[in-house]
Amino acid sequence: MHYMPWFENPSTNGGAWGIHWTMANQNPNNMDGNGRRQIASHYYPLIGPYATEDPVTMEYHLLLLKYAGVDGLLFDWYGQGANDLPHMLANVNAMIPVLEKVGLEFAIVYEDQFDGSLDDAVSNMRLLGQTYFSHANYAKVKGRPLVLCFGPQKYQTPAQWQQILAALPQQPTMQSLWYQSGQIGNGAGEFAWIYSDFMAGLHHFYEVQAGTLSSAGGAAYPGFNSFYTSGGWPGPSWTIPVGPDSLSQTLGLAAQHSSAVDFLQLVTFNDWGEGTMFEPSVEFGYSFLAAVQQYAGEQWGTSELQQVGRLQNLRVKLAGNGAAQATLDQAAQAFIQNNPAQAKQIMDKVGARFAHVPHLDVMESGVRFDHAGSGTTNTTRQGFDAKQQAIMGPHHHTQQQAPSRPSSRAQHRHQHAKKQL
Numbered sequence: 001m002h003y004m005p006w007f008e009n010p011s012t013n014g015g016a017w018g019i020h021w022t023m024a025n026q027n028p029n030n031m032d033g034n035g036r037r038q039i040a041s042h043y044y045p046l047i048g049p050y051a052t053e054d055p056v057t058m059e060y061h062l063l064l065l066k067y068a069g070v071d072g073l074l075f076d077w078y079g080q081g082a083n084d085l086p087h088m089l090a091n092v093n094a095m096i097p098v099l100e101k102v103g104l105e106f107a108i109v110y111e112d113q114f115d116g117s118l119d120d121a122v123s124n125m126r127l128l129g130q131t132y133f134s135h136a137n138y139a140k141v142k143g144r145p146l147v148l149c150f151g152p153q154k155y156q157t158p159a160q161w162q163q164i165l166a167a168l169p170q171q172p173t174m175q176s177l178w179y180q181s182g183q184i185g186n187g188a189g190e191f192a193w194i195y196s197d198f199m200a201g202l203h204h205f206y207e208v209q210a211g212t213l214s215s216a217g218g219a220a221y222p223g224f225n226s227f228y229t230s231g232g233w234p235g236p237s238w239t240i241p242v243g244p245d246s247l248s249q250t251l252g253l254a255a256q257h258s259s260a261v262d263f264l265q266l267v268t269f270n271d272w273g274e275g276t277m278f279e280p281s282v283e284f285g286y287s288f289l290a291a292v293q294q295y296a297g298e299q300w301g302t303s304e305l306q307q308v309g310r311l312q313n314l315r316v317k318l319a320g321n322g323a324a325q326a327t328l329d330q331a332a333q334a335f336i337q338n339n340p341a342q343a344k345q346i347m348d349k350v351g352a353r354f355a356h357v358p359h360l361d362v363m364e365s366g367v368r369f370d371h372a373g374s375g376t377t378n379t380t381r382q383g384f385d386a387k388q389q390a391i392m393g394p395h396h397h398t399q400q401q402a403p404s405r406p407s408s409r410a411q412h413r414h415q416h417a418k419k420q421l
Helices: 055-068 085-102 118-132 158-165 199-212 244-256 287-296 302-317 322-336 340-353 381-392 409-416
Strands: 072-077 105-110 144-149 173-177 189-191 216-220 263-266 362-364 367-369 375-377
Touching: 055 085, 055 287, 055 302, 055 322, 072 085, 085 105, 105 118, 118 144, 118 158, 189 199, 199 216, 199 244, 216 244, 244 287, 287 302, 302 322, 302 340, 322 340
Parallel strands: 072 105, 105 144, 144 173, 173 189, 189 216, 216 263
Antiparallel strands: 362 367, 367 375
């Protein structure tokens, strides 16, 4: 599952909402009659806008993926740099031990676009290898660590990539974005993505392109409907209808051509700005993850996903109640141990025991809001470290800073990705 680690709320961002919730013109402090915040998306997270680093959000996301039958995360990763890149790097690094405890794998999707020089790219690739390859749950394809490159976008010659990849401690299974492996060379494969020609593009990749590659990754997604134009950022105007039909088509095609690829990438868990989210939403509920359960032949169903959502809700409503959180830690552990029935029993007891607790004015995971809309944290960074240990064992940027990736990765795809179609 492709995962964006870049979301921030006022508790983690010096009182300001992060740019991936605001783009150029949205203000999440504004709320509609249903209590939903104005965010840079046509869709709305079931838990509201959140901060990636919040341990309650992290627990919720990873348990959802576990019970959806997903094997792991493919992190969108920029390495070191300016603006919010250090924060994103810290978020990824904080999730690694939690992934291991939950029983999920991970790998890196490297973005080269903000490397200031070739030396910076080499340094980031060295950091990637030294930081992640030694983890037992780092995903491997063909017996080697998997590294994807979203592009390349900046360094586009095999000579440059030979120098970049030499910084790794061992040879990876390297893949570029589809139809760009020649820019990396060095035996690189490719992974499929989203494009305006929808199923025609995926058919061509599976039936023609994949057979020519040293390794290949498929793609399935629920559609594409970006907020860029509405949000004041440049980006594509084309859309692919977002909903169960699009997801059914892409998953069905992936199943037909499973022998043509080495893995299937689900695109994406939480790119709310592009409308490609598998994460539960107000509009679609848990249905996209339920479709993944069916595709994977998972033993669990929607009810288990809903119980994970219930855990998140109880965590938020009982924030600051140490006794309740300690009991909910036991529920989280039961989920990790593949015992959702026990987790439900524990949460039932929590609900009964703390039914007398007044409803807290808590609206989003990790943030308690007063009626004026300003945020105060329920989870400090110190609390994050303690909670991470309990559950499963201040970086800032402002809204005025430049995005940490191009305003539209889809715009990059529109210009470069499908050169043959």
